[in-house]
Amino acid sequence: MADTESKTPDPLPWLEEMPPRQIVGELDRYIVGQSAAKRAVAIAIRNRWRRMQAPENIRDEITPYNIIMIGPTGVGKTEVARRLARLAGAPFLKVEASKFTEVGYVGRDVESMIRELVDVAITMVRTEREDDLWPQAEEKAEARLLDLLLPAAPAGPGAKGQGSEEDPEAARREKARAKLQKDLKEGKLDDREVEVELSPQNFPMPEWNQPPEGSQDPGFSMGEWLQGIIPKQKKRRTVKIPDARRILVDEELRRMVDMDDVVNEALDRSENHGIVFVDEIDKIAGERSTTGPDISREGVQRDLLPIVEGSTVQTRYGYIRTDHILFIAAGAFHVSKPSDLIPELQGRFPIRVELTPLTEEDFVRIMTEPESALTKQYQALVAAEGSTLEFTADGVKEIARVAFVANDKMENIGARRLHTVMSTLMEEILFELPEGGKRTITLDAAAVTEKLKSVVENDDLRRYIL
Numbered sequence: 001m002a003d004t005e006s007k008t009p010d011p012l013p014w015l016e017e018m019p020p021r022q023i024v025g026e027l028d029r030y031i032v033g034q035s036a037a038k039r040a041v042a043i044a045i046r047n048r049w050r051r052m053q054a055p056e057n058i059r060d061e062i063t064p065y066n067i068i069m070i071g072p073t074g075v076g077k078t079e080v081a082r083r084l085a086r087l088a089g090a091p092f093l094k095v096e097a098s099k100f101t102e103v104g105y106v107g108r109d110v111e112s113m114i115r116e117l118v119d120v121a122i123t124m125v126r127t128e129r130e131d132d133l134w135p136q137a138e139e140k141a142e143a144r145l146l147d148l149l150l151p152a153a154p155a156g157p158g159a160k161g162q163g164s165e166e167d168p169e170a171a172r173r174e175k176a177r178a179k180l181q182k183d184l185k186e187g188k189l190d191d192r193e194v195e196v197e198l199s200p201q202n203f204p205m206p207e208w209n210q211p212p213e214g215s216q217d218p219g220f221s222m223g224e225w226l227q228g229i230i231p232k233q234k235k236r237r238t239v240k241i242p243d244a245r246r247i248l249v250d251e252e253l254r255r256m257v258d259m260d261d262v263v264n265e266a267l268d269r270s271e272n273h274g275i276v277f278v279d280e281i282d283k284i285a286g287e288r289s290t291t292g293p294d295i296s297r298e299g300v301q302r303d304l305l306p307i308v309e310g311s312t313v314q315t316r317y318g319y320i321r322t323d324h325i326l327f328i329a330a331g332a333f334h335v336s337k338p339s340d341l342i343p344e345l346q347g348r349f350p351i352r353v354e355l356t357p358l359t360e361e362d363f364v365r366i367m368t369e370p371e372s373a374l375t376k377q378y379q380a381l382v383a384a385e386g387s388t389l390e391f392t393a394d395g396v397k398e399i400a401r402v403a404f405v406a407n408d409k410m411e412n413i414g415a416r417r418l419h420t421v422m423s424t425l426m427e428e429i430l431f432e433l434p435e436g437g438k439r440t441i442t443l444d445a446a447a448v449t450e451k452l453k454s455v456v457e458n459d460d461l462r463r464y465i466l
C-alpha cells in the first residue's frame, strides 16, 4: 500500500509486473469501492505474467482468467476497464457487444475486435519506439532546418572547418550559422518561413483486412512492404518554422522506426498480453428458442465463442492466435442473466464478479477522493478564471443526498447522477465567471440547497434536468 501512496507521475511499471495488490492500489486512485471487481481483474492480469513464468509444457494449457462483471448501471464497470486501459503496457480494446446486433448485422465481423486490438498494439509499440528515438529525430530535424535557413558552406578547397581563418567568407558563414542555430533553439525564428517537402505517407493506412500476398513467407518484410504501398510523390510547401520542425521530426521518426520490429512486437503483445473488454454483454444474452432479434443475439455469441476459446485471426499485419487474450465482459443483466448466455460461452468466462450498488456515502467519496473527482474538476475550471471554489463537507454531503434521492425517485443511474446534479449546481457560477472579479465561492449545504431548490422541488423540472 505504501508505494501506491507515494506514486508520482513517473511512467507506470508494466502492468503485469505489478502484484495484484498494487494493481488494485492503482485502480483505487480512481474508483471507489467495488473491491471484488478490482481484485478479480488484478488476479487475471497477474496470472498472465505467472503463466509466462511457468514451464513451457504447461504454459499453453493455462487459459486466461476471463471475467464477467455484473452490476447495475453507473457503478463503475466500464470505469474499471477504462482505468485499466490507462495503466501501461498491455494493448487494450473496449467493444460493445450490442454493436454486433445492430440492424444490418449480416454476420458482421465479430473478429474485427481482434484486428482492432492489433491496431491498438501497433500504435502503442510505434509510439514507444518513437518516444525513444525522439531526441535523435529532433536533433536531425534541427540540423535540416538550419540547412534550409542557411546551407552549410560548400565542401571543397577553402572550406576547412576549424582552419577557416584563411577563408574569411567561410568563417563568416560559420559564425552566422552558429548565431542562427542559437536563435532557432530559442524560438526567435518561429515567424520565419521555409520550404519543406511533404511526403504524403501516413499511418494509419488504407482499409483492408487481408494480409498481403506472400506475407507468410519467411523472407517477407512487412516494413518494406509498408514502405512500398505508400505513395511516393512529394509536395513542396512553405510553412513557418514550428510546423517545419514538426514535419521534419515526423519524417525522421518514420525513417528511424523499424516497422518490422514494431509489427512483431505488436503481434506478440496482442497474443500474450492483449485485453478485450466486451461491454454490454447482457445485450447479446437472451431467451433462446425465440424468433426475431434473439437469433442474431445468439449468432453473435456463436461468433464470439471461437475467438474467446482460441482461434487464429487474420489481421492486416499477419495472423494471430487468440488463445491467451484476456476477455473481460460486463453487463447490467437487468433483463437477462449470465445463465442466458450459451453454455459454451459461459464456460469461457469462469470468473463472475458482482459490482454493488453505490451508497450515499460512496457518492461523497466519489465526489472527493479520486484524483479526477468531480469537485476537483470544477475547482480547476473555476481556478482558470482566477477564482477559488470550495466545497464544505456538508455541501458535498448535500449533493450526494440530492443525487441519491433523484436516483431513488427516478431511474437509478448510479454515479452518473452526480454529473447531472453537479452540472445543474454549477451552471450559474460557470456562466457568470469571470464577472465580479476574482473571488472565493463556497458551496456549503445551505448554498447547495438554495441553488438546487427550484429544480428539486419541481417534479417536472427535476425529471428533465437532474
Ligand SMILES: Nc1ncnc2c1ncn2[C@@H]1O[C@H](COP(=O)(O)OP(=O)(O)OP(=O)(O)O)[C@@H](O)[C@H]1O
Pocket: 030, 031, 032, 033, 034, 071, 072, 073, 074, 075, 076, 077, 078, 079, 080, 331, 332, 366, 370, 414, 415, 416
Ligand atoms: N465506483 C466508482 N468510483 C468512481 N466513479 C464512479 C464509480 N462508479 C461510477 N463512477 C462514475 O460514474 C460514471 C459511470 O460509470 P460507468 O461508466 O463505470 O458505469 P457502468 O457500471 O459501466 O454502467 P452501464 O451498465 O450503464 O454501462 C463513470 O464515468 C464515473 O465517473
Ligand SMILES: [Mg+2]
Pocket: 077, 078, 079, 279
Ligand atoms: Mg458501462
